Amino acid sequence: MGQMMKPRKTEITDKLRQEINKVVNRYIDEGVAELVPGVLFIDEVHMLDMECFSYLNRALESSLSPIVIFATNRGVCNVRGTDMPSPHGVPIDLLDRLVIIRTQIYNPSEMIQIIAIRAQVEELTVDEECLVVLGDIGQRTSLRHAVQLLSPASIVAKMNGRDNICKADIEEVTSLYLDFCTSSKRNTSHEKHTNRMFLLLFKPLCNAYDVEKS
Incomplete structure (x- = not known):
């Protein structure tokens, strides 16, 4: 047994x-x-x-x-x-046994297209002006940071009674959340007087939608 x-x-x-x-x-x-x-x-x-x-x-x-x-x-x-x-x-x-695929950095128009596709996947409404601002942010920081701003921007838009994300929402979340380059520069220049940094991870909204649909 x-x-x-x-x-x-x-x-x-x-x-x-x-x-x-x-x-x-x-x-x-x-x-x-x-x-x-x-x-x-x-x-x-x-x-x-x-x-x-x-x-x-x-x-x-x-x-x-x-x-x-x-x-x-x-x-x-x-x-x-x-x-x-x-x-x-x-x-x-x-x-030596591999072949390396050459990649290129995304230009602003390509970044805007990628951000628009991501917003569509997350079922978010983003106007053209907002996409241009996000494309500029992605060019200055990183595409990943620009995409991550969609989730907090959608929350700000809902708090303001809107379903669509506008330029003002992006500007507000940009003032609240730093990208890694800006954060590292501030920590380096004010190393002795740096306040405690809190790191926040936003889960993609599409996960919540998938759970509701299933």
């Missing part, structure tokens, strides 16, 4: 994985099956350590390996857990 009550192991062992690979390879060679590779997307790849990168190196050598996409916003930094600097925090031997 005790053996029956014990939880079963769910981890796939290397031996079982190799046996499955042999069967799949035999099916492919016989023409019984066709392998369609999947896609593995790893965000913030600079957070992986050497053990993870070593495993990925071995996995990529397999004929059954998926298409792997790495994403990172780091330049040259140390590989996590080591003192070895490397581009994007990825070891050179793995980086």
Whole structure:
């Protein structure tokens, strides 16, 4: 009875994985099956350590390996857990096997389009003048900061009895919440007399809408 009550192991062992690979390879060679590779997307790849990168190196050598996409916003930094600097925090031997997609900084018009799409997803009404202001804020600070201002601005608009977000709402929340560049500059220039900083995270409103719909 005790053996029956014990939880079963769910981890796939290397031996079982190799046996499955042999069967799949035999099916492919016989023409019984066709392998369609999947896609593995790893965000913030600079957070992986050497053990993870070593495993990925071995996995990529397999004929059954998926298409792997790495994403990172780091330049040259140390590989996590080591003192070895490397581009994007990825070891050179793995980086040499990759092709790097060139990206460009968003211009103001592209930022406005992205903010408008995000506002539509969160079911917010934002006028054109407000989008222009948010695009300018995104250009001066970051696109992420400009998008994050939508949630508090919608709250301010509702407090003022409006359903749409206008320029005045954005200006009010901009005076209340600092971006990381402005905050770091103020802390550096007034390090000895800095008041305690409170960090506030606004959850996207679309999560609340999704819960209500479900």
